[in-house]
Amino acid sequence: MPEKSYPMTAEGKEKLEAELKNLKLVKRPEVIERIKVARSYGDLSENSEYDAAKDEQSHLEDRINVVEEMLKYAHVVDANSSDPDEVAVGKTVTYTEVGEDDPETYTIVGSDESDPMNGKISNDSPIAQAILGKKKGQTVTITTPGGKFDVVINKVEE
Structure with a gap:
């Protein structure tokens, strides 16, 4: 185990x-x-x-x-240990939903650090699960309880 x-x-x-x-x-x-x-x-x-x-x-x-x-x-997690353009725990990600103009920015954190109202989402959340390991420029489908939507990852920062 x-x-x-x-x-x-x-x-x-x-x-x-x-x-x-x-x-x-x-x-x-x-x-x-x-x-x-x-x-x-x-x-x-x-x-x-x-x-x-x-x-x-x-x-x-x-x-x-x-x-x-x-x-x-x-x-x-050391955000500096992964590819600079790859989404990982500890990094801040900006993405735009396909067909929308307003980007959204979140920092991926551990589950106990999660604070969505302040832009920190859990690595266990549906959004984070969908984008972890993906890279800047990729289009990703996110499945949430409210439905599916596609996003384009615009920026990944440490």
Whole structure:
């Protein structure tokens, strides 16, 4: 069975490391303190503060486990190691939909770094999956839940 791999940019890995540190050193102690305080209120069977704090602790521990897993199997992608005209994780791509005039620009990032509102799309997204490995000047068909469309890759930047 192949080893897991989480492709990400160096910036994305640094953000995950900072998040993990914050979760363990700040958030976890805060939740533990809330549990202690809620426990002091007495009867736990009808203690909504205690239940809420325990739920939060569960979500926090789940996120810590996910982030640790991602960091353990992180694969920091060096955008400079591929052909300068080839679409890869860490690169910014500008394309135009065939028949349209307005170009769209996105940076391909690891799934945890995805922020479409700020032009960062996951390498797992339908758009990225279609254009990864393609080169400047190529026409590519992208299949999304909304349908298929063709784009021309105008520019690939590191």
